[in-house]
Amino acid sequence: MAIATVDPSTGELLREFAPHTPAEVEERIAAADAAYRQLASTTFAERAEWMRAAAGILEAEVDQVAELITTEMGKTLATARYETLKSATGMRFFADNAERYLAPEQPVESSAVNASALSVRFDPIGVVLAVMPWNYPLWQTIRFAAPALMAGNTGLLKHASNVPQSALYLGDLFERGGFPHGSFQTLLIEGGAVAPLLDDRRIRAATLTGSVAAGASVAEAAGRNVKKTVLELGGTDVFIVLPTADIARAAELGVTARVQNSGQSCIASKRYYVHADVYDEFEAAFVAGMAATVAGDPRDAATTFGPLATERGRRDVQELVDDAVGKGATVLAGGEVPDAAGWFYPATVLAGVTPDMRIYREECFGPVACLYRVADLDEAIERSNDSDFGLSSSVWTNDPDEIVRLGREIDAGGVFVNGLTASFPGVPFGGVKDSGYGRELSAFGIREFTNAKTVWQA
Numbered sequence: 001m002a003i004a005t006v007d008p009s010t011g012e013l014l015r016e017f018a019p020h021t022p023a024e025v026e027e028r029i030a031a032a033d034a035a036y037r038q039l040a041s042t043t044f045a046e047r048a049e050w051m052r053a054a055a056g057i058l059e060a061e062v063d064q065v066a067e068l069i070t071t072e073m074g075k076t077l078a079t080a081r082y083e084t085l086k087s088a089t090g091m092r093f094f095a096d097n098a099e100r101y102l103a104p105e106q107p108v109e110s111s112a113v114n115a116s117a118l119s120v121r122f123d124p125i126g127v128v129l130a131v132m133p134w135n136y137p138l139w140q141t142i143r144f145a146a147p148a149l150m151a152g153n154t155g156l157l158k159h160a161s162n163v164p165q166s167a168l169y170l171g172d173l174f175e176r177g178g179f180p181h182g183s184f185q186t187l188l189i190e191g192g193a194v195a196p197l198l199d200d201r202r203i204r205a206a207t208l209t210g211s212v213a214a215g216a217s218v219a220e221a222a223g224r225n226v227k228k229t230v231l232e233l234g235g236t237d238v239f240i241v242l243p244t245a246d247i248a249r250a251a252e253l254g255v256t257a258r259v260q261n262s263g264q265s266c267i268a269s270k271r272y273y274v275h276a277d278v279y280d281e282f283e284a285a286f287v288a289g290m291a292a293t294v295a296g297d298p299r300d301a302a303t304t305f306g307p308l309a310t311e312r313g314r315r316d317v318q319e320l321v322d323d324a325v326g327k328g329a330t331v332l333a334g335g336e337v338p339d340a341a342g343w344f345y346p347a348t349v350l351a352g353v354t355p356d357m358r359i360y361r362e363e364c365f366g367p368v369a370c371l372y373r374v375a376d377l378d379e380a381i382e383r384s385n386d387s388d389f390g391l392s393s394s395v396w397t398n399d400p401d402e403i404v405r406l407g408r409e410i411d412a413g414g415v416f417v418n419g420l421t422a423s424f425p426g427v428p429f430g431g432v433k434d435s436g437y438g439r440e441l442s443a444f445g446i447r448e449f450t451n452a453k454t455v456w457q458a
């Protein structure tokens with residue numbers, strides 16, 4: 001994929017970038033390694049000051065950054081602004097909490113291990129390579145970078161090829177806040193150039209957010225080199241509606257859950273399992289809500305969601321819908337590619353989806369919901385777990401026993417009750433099965449790239 005900014009609203013190529021040469025890549029790895037040695041000896045207070053300064057820069061430049069995000073990947077200007085400010089909040093959160101999260105711990109009494117003193121330190125590990133996707137170009141990167149830098153690691157960002165200007169902005173941001181040169185830099189390289197970087201002894205670990213194929217490729221290269229990875233991959237998250245739920249509210253937020261970010265979110269709800277007793281009521285309200293959304297100009301405040309980010313992305317979505325319809329699925333809303341410039345795709349609802357259809361199992365990265373009628377809670381849970389993915393879930397019920405069962409039995413990294421799945425700086429985020437492993441955010445996330453080092457004293 002060429003490294004270029006192409007406006008998804010028009011399909012127009014705006015700017016193309018030459019990949020970094022091997023010498024330019026080497027220069028950045030060397031700078032990251034040198035910065036690590038420097039950063040590891042700074043205090044939390046120093047790093048927090050630089051992190052807060054970088055957050056302040058981001059907030060001051062929110063209009064410019066939001067415009068860049070909208071231009072490169074098509075989300076609405078309002079949601080691009082929200083993402084930018086959320087990223088700054090996340091930076092401040094780790095500035096405030098990193099020292100507490102990484103405070104040395106005493107796992108048992110010293111006397112229990114014949115020591116006079118015992119502690120576990122959480123030290124940085126070095127240069128971490130971050131392979132990031134285009135769907136939340138800022139937030140996905142910041143949620144790695146803020147904890148990693150606060151822990152004393154340095155980062156090399158390989159961003160998606162369709163968001164190069166966002167990548168270059170991020171590559172300067174932390175140094176502008178005061179971090180030493182080399183602490184966080186962008187490598188303009190293509191996906192295929194990533195795996196060989198894991199052979200470099202200076203790069204100690206990698207994190208990737210994106211497709212299963214890309215994650216497996218990076219994990220394979222890291223595994224060969226005995227290096228740690230954190231993977232945040234796709235999802236086919238469920239949205240379960242049970243009879244005691246507030247059906248109108250569930251239907252309203254069910255629409256948001258599916259069309260947020262034009263449906264291009266790993267934690268967007270994709271499979272809707274609705275109890276037979278409330279199915280008809282939910283379907284009517286949900287389909288009406290989906291049909292009322294406006295896929296259009298991302299700079300217009302009346303737009304619900306913008307175009308899909310890439311032409312290939314839209315083709316993938318349409319292929320999944322065509323495959324399902326060809327095998328007998330019913331289209332309750334949307335389903336047709338509009339005859340206009342840009343990579344727009346309407347909010348779409350499918351019913352009658354069966355296991356022989358690709359969309360039954362595959363992740364659809366666009367605003368397409370599959371509605372299923374289920375007989376009871378047991379069937380909802382069983383069908384939810386019959387998936388290769390397990391990222392998160394949104395469940396709607398006011399029955400306390402059902403809430404306990406769903407929390408325990410849904411096979412995913414999150415269960416959100418009567419609300420949308422979301423990421424918060426202080427709450428762990430990640431999945432099971434093909435959705436990946438490891439956690440981002442919170443104390444769990446910041447510790448992923450640290451060395452839990454035992455210091456035992458006789």
Ligand code: NDP
Binds near residue numbers: 160218265364
């Ligand atoms: P990719 O997984 O291809 O891209 C994500 C990142 O991985 C990009 O930086 C990409 O670089 C890089 N990459 C791609 N292939 C490799 C590789 N072999 N080795 C190392 N890095 C690689 O996602 P796409 O944008 O192509 O989207 C495809 C599907 O992935 C979506 O339909 C969705 O299912 C899933 N996805 C999930 C996301 C999530 O949030 N979990 C985010 C994005 C996608 P480059 O751009 O240069 O190829």
